[in-house]
Amino acid sequence: MDDYRRIADAVAADIAAGRLRPGERLAPQRVFARRHRIANSTAARVYGELSRRGLVTGEVGRGTFVRARAAEPALADPGGAPVDLQLNFPVLPEQSALLANSLARVLRPDVLAEALQPGGVTGTAPARAAAAELLARTGWQPSPEQILFTGNGKQSLAATMAALVPVGGRLGVEALTYPVVRTIATRLGITLVPLEMDDHGVVPDALRAAAVRAVYLQPALHNPLGVTMPEARRAEVVAVSAELDLPVIEDAVYTFLCDEPPLAALAPDRTVVVDSLSKRIAPGLTVGFVVPPAQLFDRIATSVRGGGWTAPRFALDVAAHHIADGTAAVIQRAKRADAMARQRLVAEKLDVRADPRAYHCWWELPPPWRADTFAAAAAREGIAVTPAAAFAIGQAPNAVRLALASPPLDRLAAALDVLAGIAREPTGAP
Known part of the structure; x- marks a missing residue:
């Protein structure tokens, strides 16, 4: 597909989702071109394509505007x-009552006084023990001392990417991947390299050809494909990452829905597991987890501190209570x-x-x-x-x-x- 049509598709998606609303003015073409690092002529083709699809309308002397929908x-x-x-963001009707009952303990004055103290990247002993229990899966049990905490899953990703890939460096990602990774990479000055996929996930040989500093993968319940990497493919990916001495960032955010062993169970010395609570429990309870191997622990902990991504102590204590009481x-x-x-x-x-x-x-x-x-x-x-x-x-x-x-x-x-x-x-x- 031509680049201008791909960019037009992305704008069309924003319009369909309501991120660009009817009547909203698009950026002038020269500004749009600068933002997307494309030629002015390409920007003009993007706007022409959007107009051809009936998504925008141009007004002489005023600019280009998103068209109103024809019907409610x-x-x-x-x-x-x-x-x-x-x-x-799955929120079940009955879970608010469950969380309220659990939260009552945290709101006792003596417990709350502790919860309002400053936090840190390694949290508290109860939070580490609770997180290790929560994140454990068949064939893999993280050590409590191995866990770092951030404010949410996106911060866990950002801190890990910043620690493993320098500015100007290359990060391998599946050709279809979690969109926020692209946003984080842009802010960190990291180049994303798409890796070929098939029905079983990333193709192992694609790792050899990519020349990257690290790789970001979603082996279980991949977003957006909704597929899970079979055991044989996991073993192949781990073997190639060992051959290349390549760190793997494993996004485990959807693994609460399954019990697949992580790549970290097969490659504990080079796999960083990232996870969060927003989908497991509720979007308003945003605690992120990073489980790095020992040799990367200090580097990623420094990245969390330097990025200002440390989890609030109150959120950690609330999460620990929700986990500990079942x-x-x-x-x-x-x-x-x-x-x-x-x-x-x-x-x-x-x-x-x-x-x-x-x-x-x-x-x-x-x-x-x-x-x-x-x-x-x-x-x-x-x-x-x-x-x-x-x-x-x-x-x-x-x-x-x-x-x-x-x-x-x-x-x-x-x-x-x-x-x-x-x-x-x-x-x-x-």
Whole structure:
């Protein structure tokens, strides 16, 4: 796909998601070109493509504006909000009561006095013990002394990337990857190198050809593909990383939904595991974890401190209480069942690729649909989905990711029916 069309796809995704609202003015073309490091002529082609798709309109002397939608979303709730299949923050109806009961202990004056003390990158002994219990999986048990804490999962990623890859350095990532990694890399001056993937995940030989300082991978419940790397592929990836002496950043944020052993179980000396609580428990409880090997511990701890990414003591103490009294485990079990119920709905209605344990799935669209036009059509029906361009490092396929966690089951079912109907329409050609 030409570069200008790929960039147009990304802008179209922002419009479909509501990040660019009807009536909002786009940046002047020369400013847009500078931001995206493209030629002015390429920026003009991007704006022309957006206009051709009916997403923007130009007004002489005033600029280019996002066009208003033709109709109110069909599935929008009374407040006008679309059905959100973009963001994955699972919050179960019963979990607030569970968390409130658990939180009561932390709010005792004597306990609260301790929780309001300054925190640190290594947290407290109870927090380390609780985190080690929470993060353990079959075949892998981190030591409490091995764990560092940050304010959230994004900070864990940023601190680890900054510690392992210098400014101007290269980080290998799966060709379809978590979009925030791209944002962090830009801010840190790191170049992302896309690694070829197949149905089992990253292709091991792609690591040999990449010439990178480290690699970022999601072996379990990959975002956006929703697939899990099989045991044989894990062993191959670990063997190549050993051959190249290549550090691996393993994103484990969705592993609370499964029990797959991490790459760290096979390569403990070169794998850094990053995780967080926002999806495991609730988006408002933002504690991040970094589990580095011993030889990288001090370097990453220094990066956490230097970036100002240390977790607040109060959040650590709250998290430790939720883990120690079993509340976190109860919520995790309930979310596993909830994710599987949602995937059963998807399997009934759409032909998608996904691990049945995941909270998201990847839909390769039938021709002649393109991802951006499908997302726009879904938005007109009150459903927000994410086109592949948001995840692609390079060329984007004609696919969308569906995040399944947010809507109630009945609204999710109705939205999936609408999406299936859109996909059957013969109007997807650009």
